[in-house]
Amino acid sequence: MFLGILKLMKETAYKCPLCLNENKPNFMGYRLNKAQGIFPGRNYSDSQKVVCCKRCKLIYNYPQVFPQSNIFKEDDSLLDLTQVSAEAIKATETYTDILNFLKKDAKILPAAKVLDIGSGIGRVAYALKQNGYDVQAIEPKKELYDFSVQNNFIAKENVINKTFDEVEFEKESFDFIFLEPLNHFTDPHRAIQKTLVWLKPGGYLQLETVNSRWFYKRALHFFYKSTFTKTVPYTSALRKPFHVCEYSAKSFKVYCELNDLKLINLNSHPCNTYIKIKWADKLMQYLMRRFDSGAEMSVIIKK
Numbered sequence: 432m433f434l435g436i437l438k439l440m441k442e443t444a445y446k447c448p449l450c451l452n453e454n455k456p457n458f459m460g461y462r463l464n465k466a467q468g469i470f471p472g473r474n475y476s477d478s479q480k481v482v483c484c485k486r487c488k489l490i491y492n493y494p495q496v497f498p499q500s501n502i503f504k505e506d507d508s509l510l511d512l513t514q515v516s517a518e519a520i521k522a523t524e525t526y527t528d529i530l531n532f533l534k535k536d537a538k539i540l541p542a543a544k545v546l547d548i549g550s551g552i553g554r555v556a557y558a559l560k561q562n563g564y565d566v567q568a569i570e571p572k573k574e575l576y577d578f579s580v581q582n583n584f585i586a587k588e589n590v591i592n593k594t595f596d597e598v599e600f601e602k603e604s605f606d607f608i609f610l611e612p613l614n615h616f617t618d619p620h621r622a623i624q625k626t627l628v629w630l631k632p633g634g635y636l637q638l639e640t641v642n643s644r645w646f647y648k649r650a651l652h653f654f655y656k657s658t659f660t661k662t663v664p665y666t667s668a669l670r671k672p673f674h675v676c677e678y679s680a681k682s683f684k685v686y687c688e689l690n691d692l693k694l695i696n697l698n699s700h701p702c703n704t705y706i707k708i709k710w711a712d713k714l715m716q717y718l719m720r721r722f723d724s725g726a727e728m729s730v731i732i733k734k
């Protein structure tokens with residue numbers, strides 16, 4: 432009896448991993464542990480429960496199912512990048528949006544210390560280094576780390592092959608921190624707070640993540656509902672690339688307000704619309720930007 436009550440208390444002890452709200456989240460449905468397709472059916476035996484925080488609209492799995500360190504180590508969604516030409520990547524991916532922000536808006540000039548968390552094959556780190564910044568990087572995936580060093584995207588002494596949880600840096604030592612992707616973190620509040628400790632007061636943190644309000648995803652959700660399935664297209668807890676939390680613009684607005692942080696920039700990137708008619712493609716891209724419903728989101732926070 433007593434154990435039963437304890438178990439019940441444990442099950443009802445909700446806490447949003449972003450805004451820490453302890454109110455019971457809204458139940459959204461189930462995410463199957465396989466490709467769902469257009470007609471996912473009504474068998475939810477192999478699935479994860481998906482909920483949405485009432486306060487910050489974060490969409491996450493309850494309970495969380497996969498240990499954080501496994502997510503970092505097992506995600507191989509970017510391994511394809513090691514098959515393409517390093518020189519071609521260096522020439523085409525210049526990250527002018529990040530550089531323009533640093534130089535023009537933030538007035539963070541070359542020689543400033545910057546940190547790239549989840550540097551992958553080192554594309555952002557390379558662009559920052561080429562523009563004179565003092566870059567430090569972390570990449571947990573061994574294959575991506577090796578590729579970045581062997582192809583001179585970043586010098587070996589400037590990149591650490593460890594997970595986010597395994598590293599520590601000096602307090603207030605970076606002017607700018609780039610963290611991608613936030614949707615891999617089961618405990619985003621802890622991750623953001625840990626990162627902010629390393630950031631100088633007045634420094635900037637840029638977060639990249641998937642957008643839960645992506646137009647196509649919402650359309651699919653609506654379609655699922657019309658077929659009377661409880662399956663939802665949100666998160667992918669046990670399937671690569673392990674999206675364990677999905678954010679909307681509101682998630683960051685609420686988070687910054689609660690934590691006394693300044694939200695400097697919130698961009699919703701449309702990505703590929705898959706529409707072949709040019710004017711329709713442009714219209715869709717405009718709408719996604721206008722209504723924060725692009726596939727990915729880029730957020731800049733000032734400490």
Ligand SMILES: [Zn+2]
Nearest residue numbers: 447450484487
């Ligand atoms: Zn929340």
